[in-house]
Amino acid sequence: MADAKQIEDKSAEPVDELAGSEAPLLEHLVELRKRLIYSAVTIVALMAFCFIFASTIYDWLLAPYRAAAPGTNLIFTAPQELFFTYLNVAMFGAIFLGFPMIASQIYMFVAPGLYKHERKAFLPYLIATPVFFAAGAALVYFVVLPMALRFFAGMQTDEIQMLVSVSEYLGFAMVLILAFGVCFQLPVILTLLAQIDLVHVDMLKKGRRYAIVGILIFAAFITPPDPISQIGLAVPMYLLYELSIISVRMIEKRRAAALAAQEAELSSSSSE
Numbered sequence: 001m002a003d004a005k006q007i008e009d010k011s012a013e014p015v016d017e018l019a020g021s022e023a024p025l026l027e028h029l030v031e032l033r034k035r036l037i038y039s040a041v042t043i044v045a046l047m048a049f050c051f052i053f054a055s056t057i058y059d060w061l062l063a064p065y066r067a068a069a070p071g072t073n074l075i076f077t078a079p080q081e082l083f084f085t086y087l088n089v090a091m092f093g094a095i096f097l098g099f100p101m102i103a104s105q106i107y108m109f110v111a112p113g114l115y116k117h118e119r120k121a122f123l124p125y126l127i128a129t130p131v132f133f134a135a136g137a138a139l140v141y142f143v144v145l146p147m148a149l150r151f152f153a154g155m156q157t158d159e160i161q162m163l164v165s166v167s168e169y170l171g172f173a174m175v176l177i178l179a180f181g182v183c184f185q186l187p188v189i190l191t192l193l194a195q196i197d198l199v200h201v202d203m204l205k206k207g208r209r210y211a212i213v214g215i216l217i218f219a220a221f222i223t224p225p226d227p228i229s230q231i232g233l234a235v236p237m238y239l240l241y242e243l244s245i246i247s248v249r250m251i252e253k254r255r256a257a258a259l260a261a262q263e264a265e266l267s268s269s270s271s272e
Contacts, residue, residue, distance in 0.1 A: 035105040042101045043094045050093030054086040057093050061173050064141060065164075068149030074166040085167045092174045096137070099181070100130045125192050129185060136184030136236075137177045144180070144232035145173055151228050172224055179222045183237050190244040194251045201249045204241075211241050 050057060065074070076082045103126055111119055156162050193199040204211075215237045216230075223229040 031109060035109045039098070039102050039105050042098045043091075046094035046098050047090045050097070051086065051090035053093075054089045057089050058086065058170070061089070061170055064145045064173070065149055065169055068146050069153040069162065072153070072162065072164075074164055074169055076166045081165065081167050085170055088167070088174065089170060092178070095178065096181075099133055100126070103129045122192065122195075125188050128188050132184040132188055133181040136180035136182070139184075139236060140173075140176045140180045140232075144229060145176060147232065148226060148228040152226075175224065176229060180233060180236075183218075183222070183233060184240065186237060186240045187244040187247060190241075191247045191251065194248040199248060201245060201252060204245045204248060208241070212238060215241070 062074070065072075076085070107122060107126055111122070153162055190199055190204070215234050219230045219234040219237065223233050
């Protein structure tokens, strides 16, 4: 009877989904190398593809400059500058197009170490990640970059004209687009952490003042040294932080409602 009771108790114990799935460090490094190779191959292939259309991507990136400073041409001051600029444009296009692939490789690397409910929580954010990345890029392209260019173009005088090299302008535009695209992942990351119960609303509210300081410092480091770009990044990041608080609160309310329903079900079944 005692043996039977012990067997019954053991069968009633919750099963750890990750039990037996632990892998030695070498296997993790091999898996990491495989994901990095896949990502690198994707970037190289997309870079070769984008280099074919580098002039088209260049014209697309040049549109805000033409709108802000009509009749002003870009220049290049070294024979090889335009060629290397096209290479940078191709790399930019590869990173932009390959971002969903990189995000999926990150998920495939961390997924084996997650519980089933954590994997389910992770999957929707693979869709949200490129959407927010594109939203950040669109904000730069249609709002921040034209504002910054108009501000700089307005400083010209009859004696001092703005002559911008092609590499400097495209570097300025591409850094802003990639920086905003990455920073717009803030609500995705915080909401994902809330899904796996690592971030709470009270934590985010108490850390609001520190978040503001951190956002200002981060915007000053990641953007070019001009006030338009820095303010243009800091303000949306703070709004995204507030959006993250709302999203985390909704997740906690949904979790509390599900827990209350589960407790009510258990109490009703025990009373029977």
